[in-house]
Structure formats: C-alpha cells, structure tokens
Amino acid sequence: MIHYMSEESVLAIHQLTKQFGGHVAVKNVNLEIIKGDILGIIGPNGAGKSSFLNCIIGTYKPEIGEIFFKGENITSLSTHRIIRKGMSRTFQVPRVFQECTLLENMLTPVLHLKLPKNQLVRKASALLERLSIGGREHDLAMELSGGQQKLLEFARSLMLDPDVLLLDEPFAGVHPTLKEVMVQGIREVHKEGVTMMIVSHDLPPLYKLTNDIIVLNQGEIIARGNPKNLQNDSVVVNAYFGR
Numbered sequence: 273m274i275h276y277m278s279e280e281s282v283l284a285i286h287q288l289t290k291q292f293g294g295h296v297a298v299k300n301v302n303l304e305i306i307k308g309d310i311l312g313i314i315g316p317n318g319a320g321k322s323s324f325l326n327c328i329i330g331t332y333k334p335e336i337g338e339i340f341f342k343g344e345n346i347t348s349l350s351t352h353r354i355i356r357k358g359m360s361r362t363f364q365v366p367r368v369f370q371e372c373t374l375l376e377n378m379l380t381p382v383l384h385l386k387l388p389k390n391q392l393v394r395k396a397s398a399l400l401e402r403l404s405i406g407g408r409e410h411d412l413a414m415e416l417s418g419g420q421q422k423l424l425e426f427a428r429s430l431m432l433d434p435d436v437l438l439l440d441e442p443f444a445g446v447h448p449t450l451k452e453v454m455v456q457g458i459r460e461v462h463k464e465g466v467t468m469m470i471v472s473h474d475l476p477p478l479y480k481l482t483n484d485i486i487v488l489n490q491g492e493i494i495a496r497g498n499p500k501n502l503q504n505d506s507v508v509v510n511a512y513f514g515r
C-alpha cells in the first residue's frame with residue numbers, strides 16, 4: 273500500500289487502532305503532523321490519549337494501522353529503536369530514578385553514545401539550568417518536588433536532541449510557578465525546531481503553546497481546531513467541556 277505523506281510531515285498516522293481485550297482505546301486515528309508544529313491533545317479521562325502516545329513510540333503495538341516517522345514505517349519497531357531514530361517522550365507520572373542523582377538520570381539516555389563524558393555532563397547541566405533545577409546535579413531525584421521531577425524528565429528527554437517529543441500531561445500536579453517554567457522550556461525547545469505532541473487536561477498552559485488541538489473521545493478524534501472553535505463545537509462540549 274502506498275501512503276500519501278506531504279513533504280514536511282514528520283509523523284503520519286494511518287487508521288491507528290489499539291484494543292485491550294474488547295475495549296477499543298484508540299479507534300481509527302488518522303493524523304499528520306508537520307515538522308515544527310505543536311499539536312495539543314485533549315479529551316476526557318480514559319479517552320485514549322496516553323495509549324495513543326504509547327502506540328506512536330512503540331510501547332503499545334496497534335492491531336490496525338501504520339505509523340510513519342520521517343517517512344519510515346516504524347509501526348513494528350521497538351521503543352528503543354524509535355528513540356534512537358529521534359523520538360522522545362515524557363510520562364504522565366514522571367519516571368525518574370528516585371535513588372539516582374539528577375546527573376545520573378540525565379545521562380541514562382546517552383550512556384550508549386561514545387561521546388566524551390565531560391561534554392555530556394555540560395549538556396546535562398545546561399538543560400537542568402534552563403529548567404530551573406540547575407546546580408543540583410548531585411542531589412537525588414527523590415529530593416525534588418513532583419513538579420521538579422517533571423522538569424527533570426523533560427530535561428532528560430532532550431539529551432538525545434529529539435526531532436519529535438511526546439509530552440504526556442506535562443503540567444499535571446505542577447506548582448503554578450514551575451508550570452510557567454515548563455511552558456517557557458517547551459517554547460524554547462520548540463523554537464529550536466522540535467516538533468511536539470502535548471497531551472494536557474490543563475488547558476490554559478496548553479493554549480499558551482498552540483492553537484492546533486485535537487479532541488479525543490473514546491479513542492476517536494472528534495474535532496480539531498483552535499480553542500475558540502472547540503469551545504463552540506457542540507460535539508466537543510458534550511463529550512468534554514460539558515462534564
């Protein structure tokens with residue numbers, strides 16, 4: 273089968289369906305993401321947002337559908353290989369190594385690279401600094417607040433210079449001050465050319481970052497538009513805002 277993919281598209285998703293037992297978590301999703309875009313993903317709890325990201329980065333294997341990353345079909349590749357091709361992600365509940373230092377956490381994605389350690393350490397320090405947790409390289413991750421752990425995970429996701437970054441609820445449970453740091457950090461990384469998909473049920477910070485938002489409901493994309501379009505869309509209001 274030949275799939276149309278526009279030249280600037282970095283991710284193309286065709287008819288993606290993921291089921292758990294009889295339950296359809298992601299249902300026939302078609303989507304194309306242009307290089308340099310930020311796509312927001314919203315939808316009620318259980319809509320399939322995290323499952324969708326998990327399918328894209330290879331953690332879940334879809335029953336139906338295909339995913340193209342920079343023109344290559346990655347549907348059957350392992351997460352590990354997809355990451356090495358330039359995709360990265362963060363988790364809804366940050367998965368940092370609590371008993372390791374911030375620096376050790378930062379270096380885990382790059383251990384396989386044969387780069388001089390001091391170069392990697394400098395890069396790690398600069399990223400931590402940028403996300404307001406600089407100078408704490410030798411503290412343990414468990415000493416950070418929940419929001420700071422999200423910033424650490426975000427910083428770590430940048431160590432391999434991804435082309436595409438998938439962020440799952442980056443603002444959830446984050447103190448308002450740190451939320452602003454997160455928004456600013458995402459903005460800067462985006463300016464450097466990273467394409468992003470951001471799942472967020474927290475709408476104000478998401479709206480600061482993008483006008484291009486899809487709404488998932490029961491695994492399906494029920495709308496795509498800017499915040500204003502969506503707030504005036506009765507299907508969206510019923511599925512989401514109405515609750």
Ligand SMILES: Nc1ncnc2c1ncn2[C@@H]1O[C@H](COP(=O)(O)OP(=O)(O)O)[C@@H](O)[C@H]1O
Pocket residue numbers: 292295296297315316317318319320321322323324
């Ligand atoms: N690993 C899994 N095993 C079984 N069911 C799952 C799994 N992951 C997600 N689901 C189910 O898929 C649906 C969508 O979940 P999820 O993707 O986490 O939604 P969201 O992130 O939008 O809240 C839910 O009904 C959830 O219980």
Ligand SMILES: [Mg+2]
Pocket residue numbers: 321322323364
């Ligand atoms: Mg989720």
